[in-house]
Amino acid sequence: MSNEEKSTGDVAVIGAGNMGTALIRGLLGSGWTNDQILATGPDPAKMADLEETLGVQTATENRKGAAFGETVVMAVKPQIIDGVLDEVADSLQPGALVVSVAAGIPTDRIEAQLTGDQPVVRTMPNLPATVGYGATAMCAGDHADAEHLVTTRRLFESVGSVVGVDESLMDAVTGLSGTGPMYVFQIIEGLSDAGVKVGLSREDAHELAMQTVLGAAVMARESGQHPAELKDRVTSPAGTGITALHEMERGGLRALLIDAVEAATDRSRELGDHG
Ligand SMILES: NC(=O)c1ccc[n+]([C@@H]2O[C@H](COP(=O)([O-])OP(=O)(O)OC[C@H]3O[C@@H](n4cnc5c(N)ncnc54)[C@H](OP(=O)(O)O)[C@@H]3O)[C@@H](O)[C@H]2O)c1
Numbered sequence: 308m309s310n311e312e313k314s315t316g317d318v319a320v321i322g323a324g325n326m327g328t329a330l331i332r333g334l335l336g337s338g339w340t341n342d343q344i345l346a347t348g349p350d351p352a353k354m355a356d357l358e359e360t361l362g363v364q365t366a367t368e369n370r371k372g373a374a375f376g377e378t379v380v381m382a383v384k385p386q387i388i389d390g391v392l393d394e395v396a397d398s399l400q401p402g403a404l405v406v407s408v409a410a411g412i413p414t415d416r417i418e419a420q421l422t423g424d425q426p427v428v429r430t431m432p433n434l435p436a437t438v439g440y441g442a443t444a445m446c447a448g449d450h451a452d453a454e455h456l457v458t459t460r461r462l463f464e465s466v467g468s469v470v471g472v473d474e475s476l477m478d479a480v481t482g483l484s485g486t487g488p489m490y491v492f493q494i495i496e497g498l499s500d501a502g503v504k505v506g507l508s509r510e511d512a513h514e515l516a517m518q519t520v521l522g523a524a525v526m527a528r529e530s531g532q533h534p535a536e537l538k539d540r541v542t543s544p545a546g547t548g549i550t551a552l553h554e555m556e557r558g559g560l561r562a563l564l565i566d567a568v569e570a571a572t573d574r575s576r577e578l579g580d581h582g
Contacts, residue, residue: 318462319376320346321369321391322383323357326408329437330380331361333465336439347372373398378406378458381417385409392420399425404455406462408432410481411579414448414474426451428459431480432466434488441467442487444480478579482572490567495520 318334320327323346331344344363348354354365366372373379373395383391388409399405405427407417414429421427427448432441443463447456456471463469472480495516502512527534542548 316377316458317343317345317375319372319379320344321372321379321381321395323348323354323365324382325437326432327380327382328357328361329441329466330382330408330432330462331357331363333436333439334462335361335363337461337465339465345372345375369395370398373403374400376400376403378404378462380462381405381407381409383409385412388412388417389420392417396421402426404428404451404458406430406459410485411575413477413579414446414451418448418450424450426455428455429474429477430459430463431477431485432463433484436463436466439466442484443467443469444472444477444484445469446472446474446477478572478575479568481575482568482570485575486568486571490564491520 318339320331323331327346331346334344335341341362342364346354346357346363346365347367347369348357348365349367351367354367357363358365364375369391377400379395379399381388381391388407399421401423403425405417405421405425407414407427407429408431410431412429414427417427417429418425428445428451429448430443430445432443435441436443441463443466445456445459445463460469460471495513498516498519499509499513502515503509507515523537526537530537538548538552542552
């Protein structure tokens with residue numbers, strides 16, 4: 308599919324901060340043209356800067372964004388999304404798709420702020436979306452159909468990969484991929500410390516650890532092989548791989564990861580219940 312074919316109409320990004328700007332960069336690299344994107348934010352200087360660096364239209368008036376977009380991405384912080392939805396509700400085009408990236412805000416809460424049967428899709432991207440390698444999960448609200456999910460998939464595939472889930476699993480997504488970059492940063496730092504422990508300079512250990520995680524992830528994605536098969540390929544009889552694997556199993560690495568994801572999922576649910 309050419310970039311031209313991938314673009315799906317005018318997109319407004321309400322609250323162009325880290326995530327909103329990452330998405331705009333992704334869209335511009337995936338076939339959307341500058342005049343198809345309008346970003347909003349309260350600070351005129353930041354908006355002027357965005358206009359200058361990315362060449363998209365900007366406004367400090369959220370209603371202008373709402374009126375512009377066939378798709379309107381709500382990329383403000385969860386703490387203020389209710390007020391911003393209330394502000395823009397009357398300006399949305401009838402049938403415009405509202406896509407939220409706000410962590411922990413359910414679709415029914417968003418729908419309740421809007422008038423009519425406005426379609427809503429909730430997404431949970433993660434931090435690597437800012438470098439084009441995000442993992443995003445999405446779920447549909449009551450008035451969103453398959454076509455709205457296709458549109459949302461196209462938007463977020465511009466910054467990584469996308470899966471569709473039932474909304475009841477959004478806390479699990481937060482526990483796995485939302486929180487996930489932290490697990491991997493810890494692993495990189497831990498491997499780097501390990502390299503120093505066995506005599507490497509900090510600089511070399513960090514470079515080797517980082518590139519090893521990146522290379523293994525690319526292999527896991529591109530080889531089409533199950534991680535267990537890849538693991539078998541790097542564990543030779545009586546070799547270093549199987550010796551290290553024994554230590555990792557003794558330390559309970561797999562159980563630790565499961566515990567961590569489960570705890571983060573529970574915490575996400577708890578924050579949602581009280582937030
Ligand atoms: N960052 C992530 O890794 C990540 C991952 C998953 C989901 N998310 C979600 O993405 C959303 C944005 O997070 P972020 O990290 O991008 O935060 P952020 O950088 O602070 O972006 C929020 C933006 O909203 C703007 N804003 C503030 N008040 C506004 C208003 N009344 N109307 C319109 N815009 C307003 C802010 O402008 P000023 O800076 O000028 O105040 C800022 O540019 C959140 O809902 C978060 O849950 C983020």
